[in-house]
């Protein structure tokens with residue numbers, strides 16, 4: 043078999059040596075345009091787990107790499123003169139040059155042909171090859187040539203960065219943030235050999251321009267960075283070794299590369315992408331070289347498994363690696379965005395800023411940090427708890443952020459978990475009766491800080507279905523009061539009502555008889571911002587509200603708010619999301635009005651704000667009000683997270699206490715991107731940009747998620763919906779799973795608490811024994827770091 047690797051970076055060299063090692067009869071060539079042992083760049087970083095993979099692939103190179111590595115455990119975050127350290131992160135640094143030299147030498151030793159100073163024009167230069175590897179890096183010529191096959195998507199990111207070195211030796215992976223009159227700059231610094239550290243300086247493009255770096259020469263730009271980060275450099279200069287790059291061109295914007303396919307069939311030999319040519323992952327999660335080496339390991343493994351069937355091996359390679367790479371790219375995207383928007387977080391206290399940085403990729407969670415550095419995490423938990431007024435006695439366990447109280451106006455929630463509103467469609471004439479008493483009562487007994495009753499309608503024609511609850515008459519008021527009284531008398535949870543009008547999505551069947559389908563009979567007329575049919579050709583048409591409709595509906599909301607106060611609810615949420623009436627005004631997809639209620643976002647917000655203000659006026663001042671919004675329509679031309687910040691600001695100015703950040707359900711054309719905690723970035727952005735408290739919701743399914751969100755200041759409360767349908771006592775179960783025992787259970791249930799805790803403890807012990815790894819090793823293995 044004749045193999046040619048175009049490009050002698052880590053991917054090409056490592057693949058070549060693995061293939062030669064597996065079968066010395068193979069004829070393998072690596073063609074590199076640079077001179078031998080010549081490269082630019084400073085150090086690269088691996089996690090301990092990557093080293094393990096190298097060890098099994100070729101112990102000999104692994105041993106040399108290990109020998110050359112600089113290993114460290116600490117991450118240090120510097121901001122506003124504060125320095126915060128945490129440990130247990132397990133990283134290794136190695137000079138890029140050193141790494142390439144080890145790989146080149148090993149190639150030579152095994153008999154791989156290394157051809158230098160040859161700039162390859164295309165794979166056709168090697169007509170007799172059986173397999174061509176396009177390992178020609180980020181700006182791959184081969185990828186560009188066969189772009190129609192590989193279908194690359196290249197997203198050039200917002201920050202400018204420069205890769206520098208210094209003789210200052212950092213004893214931790216060091217992040218430093220410095221403010222200038224133009225904006226924030228950050229440095230990522232780590233020692234990678236006995237006398238040198240990498241020092242990357244990064245800032246958003248607009249800050250870079252304002253600071254004049256776009257017109258500065260190389261020396262001047264370096265002097266600028268030296269001055270800015272002088273306090274970390276102890277007089278050591280910053281060094282550049284990219285002699286081929288001049289002036290501002292050494293500041294690059296990171297291109298995130300994703301390819302739809304990785305194999306191109308030419309009719310001659312297949313041409314296979316590997317390493318940076320196939321994908322990139324932002325340097326802030328330090329994974330580019332790891333991915334390149336692991337691509338090489340996987341392709342060598344696939345070919346080894348199916349020696350006679352190259353095409354099958356290539357299919358397996360692409361299938362396995364594209365999934366793994368996507369996982370890392372998702373984490374890298376979160377990390378990139380965090381650094382791009384660092385100014386959003388710099389107002390946080392340094393302790394919380396550092397925690398937010400550590401958990402930025404959403405792969406390292408609260409419990410994972412506990413395994414890495416228990417002392418750091420517990421001290422941070424105490425810090426968070428003290429900020430919400432808790433001071434623990436030395437005999438007590440540290441309080442996880444999920445279990446810290448939250449106060450707003452005159453109401454204190456005992457913890458940060460909210461049972462999210464969930465329509466049950468089980469009322470007759472809008473009256474909540476036994477079903478709702480049991481449903482909401484059980485969940486209020488299950489440990490959550492607050493239960494939000496489902497969308498409750500201010501009039502009969504405001505309902506989604508005939509089964510929806512209402513609050514427009516005394517019978518309904520009585521039904522709600524019975525439930526609220528039970529929750530107050532028998533639990534320490536608070537209870538909220540969510541008021542909403544269905545708009546164009548009303549007059550439909552209960553979901554189990556045909557979701558969103560109009561009623562078979564007895565349909566009522568629908569109103570919304572503009573005429574629309576929610577399901578094309580199926581739903582009834584709504585008509586645009588006129589002023590008289592608006593006044594009537596506003597008064598209906600006010601009446602419901604007064605009834606809600608009489609019923610004793612602790613909290614009121616106004617439903618302005620999911621395409622219902624108030625949402626239909628906000629989204630440009632459903633509002634085509636030409637009067638002062640349509641057009642600009644300010645105009646579209648006018649009616650929802652009128653309703654909000656009137657309800658706020660009618661609702662007791664000491665009680666909080668939240669607003670649920672769709673922070674993203676997930677449709678081109680619809681509401682975006684940028685708009686959501688403006689929407690939140692408008693409700694905040696009108697007196698809203700929190701924004702409940704949901705998304706979608708406005709248009710059937712929506713294309714949401716689901717995933718763990720997928721709507722939390724909206725809560726994060728609104729909280730930290732608009733400066734208003736938020737509720738995160740959507741695929742938050744473990745205590746670990748809640749703790750990470752609250753501790754990082756991404757939201758103030760977490761609303762959990764579907765997991766509460768599966769288990770009313772979700773909060774109690776999750777507390778026991780993280781071994782937090784100081785949660786009071788209802789007195790009638792106490793005997794179950796200890797049994798649950800004991801059983802879970804046994805399960806944890808058994809799992810640890812079976813796997814034979816430490817908890818941190820298990821967690822890291824699950825994360826792939």
Ligand SMILES: Cc1cc2nc3c(=O)[nH]c(=O)nc-3n(C[C@H](O)[C@H](O)[C@H](O)COP(=O)(O)OP(=O)(O)OC[C@H]3O[C@@H](n4cnc5c(N)ncnc54)[C@H](O)[C@@H]3O)c2cc1C
Nearest residue numbers: 049051052053075086087162178179317318325330331332
């Ligand atoms: C600032 C910065 C920091 C980074 N930090 C880290 C880190 O901490 N950890 C980490 O793992 N990764 C890091 N990386 C990424 C890492 O450098 C790359 O992901 C990794 O080198 C990819 O390996 P590769 O073999 O695919 O590509 P490359 O290393 O880019 O190798 C490609 C090779 O192909 C050669 N070539 C290109 N075209 C031709 C041609 N036509 N003919 C012949 N030869 C050609 C090039 O000269 C080059 O030697 C960082 C990158 C940057 C920019």
Ligand SMILES: Cc1cc2nc3c(=O)[nH]c(=O)nc-3n(C[C@H](O)[C@H](O)[C@H](O)COP(=O)(O)O)c2cc1C
Nearest residue numbers: 462463464465496497704739740741742762763764
């Ligand atoms: C059965 C059901 C009914 C729902 N009804 C409402 C509702 O009345 N009001 C509302 O704002 N959201 C409603 N939602 C959305 C949830 O409150 C929540 O935002 C969504 O389910 C995502 O959270 P989860 O991933 O924890 O389930 C409902 C969700 C479900 C599953």
